[in-house]
Amino acid sequence: MTPQPDGHEPHFDTLAVRAGIERSQFGEHSEALYLTSSFTFESAAQAAARFSGAEQGNVYARFSNPTVSAMQTRLAALEGAEGCVATASGMSAILSLAMALMQAGDHVVASRGLFGATQQLFGNILSKFGIETTFVPATDLDAYRAAIRPRTRLFFVETPSNPLTEVVDIAAVAAIAHEAGVLLAVDNCFCTPALQRPLALGADVVVHSATKYLDGQGRVLGGAVVGAKAVTDEVYKFLRTAGPSISPFNAWVILKGLETLRIRMEAQSASALELAGWLEAQPGVSRVFYPGLASHPQHALAMRQQKSGGAILSFEVKGGREAAWRVVDATRTISITANLGDTKSTITHPATTTHGRISPEARAEAGIGEGLLRVAVGLESVEDLQADLARGLAG
Known part of the structure; x- marks a missing residue:
């Protein structure tokens, strides 16, 4: 949204309704839905500049679309983050984060009380690519510390957990992770930024199944990785090539859902x-x-x-x-x-x-x-x- 000339910082509700809006030449009041697979260029030189990244602008809807950008901007504002990458689902957000930040031989420490599919991803799928995971009791701080290895790259927690609503002490786990030079990712699906802001408590990354409360009416699938630009830039590189992208329509529906979050x-x-x-x-x-x-x-x-x-x-x-x-x-x-x-x-x-x-x-x-x-x-x-x-x- 347009910066305030007096430096006033908008509140959560205002950001939920206004952040990310960039009107086209038509001056539409509601956020526009751009249903197109690709974008045209004014010249061959501009096309080359857009593809190389020398010029900002939309190229191809797998990795750039104005509606998706609006959703990303709004969610980042609500979480108090520098960047956001929207994905096709919550699980694709977690997969994108893991693939962007880790490689064979790396290690994850994850809280035991995770959603079943998340446990499957860390325990059975990523292990095929040489990424090992140690599951620890969600509330046992000593267990997080004891599980750290030389190749530990990520702590991943879900709080409250699914389905037993165990609550992880985000600030305490973040301190343990950072002492070892490890990033902390928090699945904020149950609370959303309306009730909990993990980044303000010390987490480095937040992941969402936007399918849930961010949409709020059971209409579409979506996911997001939110955090420091250094992290989301790496996730964006993976998404640009691998393509677990959110559709513009789904992003538009979630964008409108955020208004009443x-x-x-x-x-x-x-x-x-x-x-x-x-x-x-x-x-x-x-x-x-x-x-x-x-x-x-x-x-x-x-x-x-x-x-x-x-x-x-x-x-x-x-x-x-x-x-x-x-x-x-x-x-x-x-x-x-x-x-x-x-x-x-x-x-x-x-x-x-x-x-x-x-x-x-x-x-x-x-x-x-x-x-x-x-x-x-x-x-x-x-x-x-x-x-x-x-x-x-x-x-």
């Missing part, structure tokens, strides 16, 4: 807190995992580094898989889907969906039992959500 996150977080408290009182529930509850092991830490507990909770149902599936199957309002971040509440059984492809041993280490359910709270009435879950919990 804080409002949605605050409303959904408030509902999640109310629902979590209700679940704790249900006789069919043995435990609730939600950072906003005083019973959460990292509640105090979460309240320091997050603005609220977020919109995701999980809970253990007494009776294992059979009882958990009964709760899922009894829902009529909540959507049975593994996606999250939607205005519509969703429910899933992690052991057989999001974390179903990792080994039983890995699930056990991560604390993902057969009775665990995850709910991503949307914008419906909390009373209706309670009635929907009560039906299945009643047995």
Whole structure:
């Protein structure tokens, strides 16, 4: 957005609506959607300058598009970052970061409580290319320090974690990483910059599945790597060649979703807190995992580094898989889907969906039992959500 002549710094809500807008000669008020695969040049000399990087400008939509640039500028502003590279999905953002920063022989230290696909990427796919990963308990600071090797290049954490909402002390882990000359990347999918800004706490890189809350209505796929320009420039080089690019249309949808990000996150977080408290009182529930509850092991830490507990909770149902599936199957309002971040509440059984492809041993280490359910709270009435879950919990 246009710099203020008096040096005034715009607030989050203003950046969410205004950052990244560059109007064309038509003077359109809403952000323009540029659906084109390539861009024309005024001359052969200009084409050569654009391809070489001597002149700034759009070349080919795999790596340059005005709509994508607007999304990147806006998200970088919200995270307080120098740069941002948008990608086709959250997983492609993590892959792009790893491929841009590491090579065979390098080592990653990752928190154990990661999304199932992220665990698969670090544990099974990157290992094929000689990049090893050590998984450590998310909240054990000594374990991060002990796992460091001479070729460790990256710490990767997810906070709050999926699905148990473990909260990682970002500042403390950043200090351990930086002491060893290692970068810290934080998956900020659950909180978004509306509730948590990892870069301000010492992280070097933030990754997003923009598919989730950044879009906010379950419409499109997208991802992003946000951080220092030195990092995002390397990610951009990988994306330019390898092509895990976001489509301009998806970027446009996410760009518009960012406008209501804080409002949605605050409303959904408030509902999640109310629902979590209700679940704790249900006789069919043995435990609730939600950072906003005083019973959460990292509640105090979460309240320091997050603005609220977020919109995701999980809970253990007494009776294992059979009882958990009964709760899922009894829902009529909540959507049975593994996606999250939607205005519509969703429910899933992690052991057989999001974390179903990792080994039983890995699930056990991560604390993902057969009775665990995850709910991503949307914008419906909390009373209706309670009635929907009560039906299945009643047995």
